[in-house]
Amino acid sequence: xxxxxxGQLKPLAVALGDPAGIGPEVTAKAWDLRxxxxxxxxxxxGDVGSIEAVWAGPIKRISDPLEAAAVFDSALPCMxxxxxxxxxxxxxxxxxxxxxFQSLEVATGLVRAESAAALITGPVSKTQLAQVGFQxxxxxxxxxxxxGVSRGNIVMMLAGPTLRVVPxxxxxxxxxxxxxxTATLIKARAHATARGLRRLFGIEQPRLAMAGLNPHAGEEGxxxxxxxxxxxxxxxxxxxxxxxxxxxxxxxxxxxxRARAKYDAALCCYHDQALIPIKALHFDDGVNIxxxxxxxxxxxxxxxxxxxxxxxxxxxxxxxxxxxxxxDAEICRxxxxxxx
Amino acid sequence: xxxxxxGQLKPLAVALGDPAGIGPEVTAKAWDLRxxxxxxxxxxxGDVGSIEAVWAGPIKRISDPLEAAAVFDSALPCMxxxxxxxxxxxxxxxxxxxxxFQSLEVATGLVRAESAAALITGPVSKTQLAQVGFQxxxxxxxxxxxxGVSRGNIVMMLAGPTLRVVPxxxxxxxxxxxxxxTATLIKARAHATARGLRRLFGIEQPRLAMAGLNPHAGEEGxxxxxxxxxxxxxxxxxxxxxxxxxxxxxxxxxxxxRARAKYDAALCCYHDQALIPIKALHFDDGVNIxxxxxxxxxxxxxxxxxxxxxxxxxxxxxxxxxxxxxxDAEICRxxxxxxx
Numbered sequence: 001x002x003x004x005x006x007g008q009l010k011p012l013a014v015a016l017g018d019p020a021g022i023g024p025e026v027t028a029k030a031w032d033l034r035x036x037x038x039x040x041x042x043x044x045x046g047d048v049g050s051i052e053a054v055w056a057g058p059i060k061r062i063s064d065p066l067e068a069a070a071v072f073d074s075a076l077p078c079m080x081x082x083x084x085x086x087x088x089x090x091x092x093x094x095x096x097x098x099x100x101f102q103s104l105e106v107a108t109g110l111v112r113a114e115s116a117a118a119l120i121t122g123p124v125s126k127t128q129l130a131q132v133g134f135q136x137x138x139x140x141x142x143x144x145x146x147x148g149v150s151r152g153n154i155v156m157m158l159a160g161p162t163l164r165v166v167p168x169x170x171x172x173x174x175x176x177x178x179x180x181x182t183a184t185l186i187k188a189r190a191h192a193t194a195r196g197l198r199r200l201f202g203i204e205q206p207r208l209a210m211a212g213l214n215p216h217a218g219e220e221g222x223x224x225x226x227x228x229x230x231x232x233x234x235x236x237x238x239x240x241x242x243x244x245x246x247x248x249x250x251x252x253x254x255x256x257x258r259a260r261a262k263y264d265a266a267l268c269c270y271h272d273q274a275l276i277p278i279k280a281l282h283f284d285d286g287v288n289i290x291x292x293x294x295x296x297x298x299x300x301x302x303x304x305x306x307x308x309x310x311x312x313x314x315x316x317x318x319x320x321x322x323x324x325x326x327x328d329a330e331i332c333r334x335x336x337x338x339x340x
Numbered sequence: 341x342x343x344x345x346x347g348q349l350k351p352l353a354v355a356l357g358d359p360a361g362i363g364p365e366v367t368a369k370a371w372d373l374r375x376x377x378x379x380x381x382x383x384x385x386g387d388v389g390s391i392e393a394v395w396a397g398p399i400k401r402i403s404d405p406l407e408a409a410a411v412f413d414s415a416l417p418c419m420x421x422x423x424x425x426x427x428x429x430x431x432x433x434x435x436x437x438x439x440x441f442q443s444l445e446v447a448t449g450l451v452r453a454e455s456a457a458a459l460i461t462g463p464v465s466k467t468q469l470a471q472v473g474f475q476x477x478x479x480x481x482x483x484x485x486x487x488g489v490s491r492g493n494i495v496m497m498l499a500g501p502t503l504r505v506v507p508x509x510x511x512x513x514x515x516x517x518x519x520x521x522t523a524t525l526i527k528a529r530a531h532a533t534a535r536g537l538r539r540l541f542g543i544e545q546p547r548l549a550m551a552g553l554n555p556h557a558g559e560e561g562x563x564x565x566x567x568x569x570x571x572x573x574x575x576x577x578x579x580x581x582x583x584x585x586x587x588x589x590x591x592x593x594x595x596x597x598r599a600r601a602k603y604d605a606a607l608c609c610y611h612d613q614a615l616i617p618i619k620a621l622h623f624d625d626g627v628n629i630x631x632x633x634x635x636x637x638x639x640x641x642x643x644x645x646x647x648x649x650x651x652x653x654x655x656x657x658x659x660x661x662x663x664x665x666x667x668d669a670e671i672c673r674x675x676x677x678x679x680x
Contacts, residue, residue: 127560173564174554174609192540214514215611216643220467224513252615253643256623271555273612275592277620283596303556304591 009040011068011077012326013116014319015107016046019087019096021304022314023122027328028055029316030323031076037320040327042075042120043068045107047099050087051078054310065115071260081106089310097128104139108146111295118296118326119143120319123304126171137171139299140290147293152185154292155192157265158274158301159325160282163255164265166193167274177270181213183234186267190238191244194267196291199336200329201264209254209263210247211273217250257280275301284317287325296330298322349380351408351417352666353456354659355447358385359436361644362654363462368395369656370663371416373619377660382460383408385447389504390420390427394650405455421446429650431630437468446478448486451635452642458636458666459483461580462660463644466511477511480630487633488639492525494632495532497605498614498641499665500622503595504605506533507614517610518566521553526607530578530585533605536631539676540669541604549594549603550575550587551613557588573644595621615641624657636670638662 017023027044028051030037039266043062044051051059060075062068068077081103085095104121111119121139136142144154158165168189169180190208197206210231211217214224221228231248238245246263253259255277268274278286278301286301299316308314357363367384368391383402384391391399400415402408408417421443425435444461451459461479476482484494491611498505508519508529530548537546550571551557554564561568571588578585586603593599594606594616608614618626618641626641640658648654 042442076537126556127562171555171559173558174566175564178515215615216466217510218513222467222470223511224515226514247350250643251612252619255616255620258623272591273616275555276595276616276639278612279592280595280617280620283598303590 009327010115010117011065011072012040012042012043012118012120012323013065013107013110014042014120014323015103015122016044016050016100017103018092018100018128018304019047019050019083019121019126020089020309021090021123021306022302022309023304024050025054025309025312025314026316026319027051027122028057028076029314030319032057033316033320034072037324039320039323041069041072042323043079045079045110046081046103046122047083047087049079050080050083051076053087054312055235056088065110074250081107090155090306091314092125092304092306094127094128097125097132097134100124100293101129101132101134104142105146108143111297118298118330120322120326121297121299122319123300123302125304125306143290143297144293147295149293152188153192154290155189155196157193157196157289157291158278158286159289160278160286162271163260163278163281164259165268166265167268167271169270171271174270178213180301181226181230181269185267186210186231186234188240188245190267192292193267194243197264200289200291200296200332202332202336203264205244206265207263208243208245208265208267209249210245210267211251211254211269212248215271217248278309284315285321287322288319289325289329296326296333298329345370349667349670350455350457351405351412352380352382352458352460352663353405353447354382354384354419354460355443355462356384356440357443357462357464358440358468358644359387359390359423360429360432360434360522360649361463361465361646362642362649363644365389365394365649365652365654366640366659367391367462368397368416368658368660369654372397373656373660374412377664379660379663381409381412382663383419383665385419385450386421386443386462387423387427388418388420390423393427394429394652404452419446428540430646432465432468432644432646434468437465437472437474440464441469441472441474444482445486448483451637452487458638458670460662460666461637461639462659463640463642465644483637484629484633486637489633492528494630495529495536497533497536497629497631498618498626499629500618500626502597503600503618503621505608505618506605507608507611509610511611514610518553521566521570521609523570526571526574526594527552527578529584530607532632533607534583537604540629540631540636540672542672543604545584546605547583547603548583548605548607549589550585550607551591551594551609552588553609560659610674624655626658627660627662629664629665629669636666636673638666638669
């Protein structure tokens with residue numbers, strides 16, 4: 001892998017997310033830094049006006065990803081998906097949500113059709129999307145469906161330079177977590193995570209670490225029994241199947257620098273158990289990468305940030321990291337297909 | 341406050357915690373660094389043998405805290421509380437748990453009697469303590485009882501250089517958190533936290549930030565209703581009572597560097613929501629400080645670490661930070677009593 005393989009990559013598709021969020025701004029700022037950050041060719045998919053509203057740089061509309069490479073040095077290539085209303089940064093609208101939905105659909109289709117090398121998705125408002133007929137808990141589940149993959153076989157991983165985490169349950173209420181955390185789920189996600197680390201990160205013998213659900217991983221049953229009744233037994237099974245997986249660990253102790261050095265990915269019982277440490281440590285360079293898809297898909301690990309949209313303060317670090325990780329993962333994936 | 345007040349402080353009492361844990365080692369290592377770290381005079385309370393098992397430095401037995409000051413420059417003063425069994429680092433025993441229990445009792449009594457300026461407690465094993473008749477969920481609740489303060493009026497705060505967190509529920513199973521998180525609890529803890537920040541940290545107008553329970557703070561009810569039904573209404577009441585409290589915030593977003601700069605303490609719904617970020621960010625210098633007691637009590641924010649006890653690897657940073665914070669809080673507390 002390297003320059004030769006990289007040279008053959010098609011351009012990467014960046015769906016801008018909600019036009020009133022910070023997606024357009026961080027995408028444009030990433031383009032500004034394309035040379036110093038050594039970014040591969042990418043193009044935006046979304047409303048051109050949403051970029052113009054927050055950025056004064058050059059934009060060139062394209063109608064086919066094939067046009068992106070010739071444009072990329074001098075302008076941000078954009079495949080226009082109109083927002084039928086007026087885009088006002090920081091003020092989400094239903095028209096904007098429809099535009100985000102459509103941009104995601106278009107960008108996913110282009111990657112599925114192999115017209116683009118990988119998919120990067122900007123942040124959306126789930127509340128707004130739910131009001132315009134979006135039936136999925138998040139963009140990840142939508143993409144899985146479009147790729148013909150069951151939700152049960154995909155894994156959302158958040159990755160930063162010093163930590164990778166996988167939330168085993170995601171967008172469900174806190175109170176529903178204990179019942180959702182089944183042996184079947186843990187087993188499927190652990191294997192899918194190990195496969196993803198091999199396939200997209202080239203880690204041949206992935207070391208996984210499983211968090212406990214209760215304080216101090218239940219402290220031998222004093223503070224809850226899920227570790228004894230569910231987690232520990234399934235970890236035994238996974239080990240017998242050849243997986244290198246430790247735990248259940250006390251969740252509060254496993255994200256220290258020394259603990260993090262001992263595993264390649266932490267499996268977490270619920271959304272915040274995974275997202276709190278990754279965002280505390282890697283707020284400006286955390287990436288959401290979906291494992292288990294036939295395509296590579298990443299996303300900057302931040303929200304729409306409507307409160308700062310349009311003010312020029314949005315940090316492009318996570319978008320830049322998402323573009324780089326998508327490129328690296330796609331190169332890794334292709335090299336393994338070619339050598340197998 | 342400063343050198344004059346500091347000079348008048350009685351010595352600080354450090355209960356060593358479980359003799360087979362890393363408490364004795366980090367206490368002795370803190371004494372090693374007393375000059376470079378500018379530590380105030382302190383003395384150990386626990387089994388002398390548990391220190392000797394892991395440290396070759398000078399120890400001087402004392403029978404009264406009054407003797408500590410004359411000893412401190414040349415030896416670690418220790419008020420001996422015998423472990424009736426043999427202390428083997430890394431191998432907890434019931435005799436060791438009894439020793440930890442007794443050491444806590446003695447040290448707490450000395451601070452209550454104003455023979456010592458403040459209490460620092462080393463790590464214990466709750467599992468072991470529960471087997472020797474210790475009836476409390478943790479050391480904090482025991483100390484509250486000995487101080488004649490109801491558990492409902494004390495607050496456990498974890499504090500590091502860039503973050504302070506308060507878990508509103510602590511040592512209970514995950515599944516019991518939603519029912520335990522009542523308006524009454526949030527209200528009492530918020531006021532107690534604000535009082536504690538004024539009294540022990542000298543922050544006259546504390547800014548509090550309350551976390552949501554569900555992913556994305558429930559995302560307007562889509563992912564759980566506790567924010568709408570319980571948290572948001574009580575925050576409104578607290579604001580009307582003059583408290584500066586924001587939220588409910590998306591828990592995963594509130595521990596980024598920029599978010600942390602906007603509050604003095606984060607109120608968290610449960611143990612790991614608070615302890616994951618503080619330990620991810622401040623594993624080697626996080627301090628547990630109890631608000632609402634008539635005395636100052638701190639503790640290094642780590643466990644017994646039986647797996648590394650006796651190997652010489654234990655990091656004394658958190659114990660040093662706990663000793664310093666106890667000193668500073670006691671000076672702050674006294675100065676306010678004197679000036680009121």
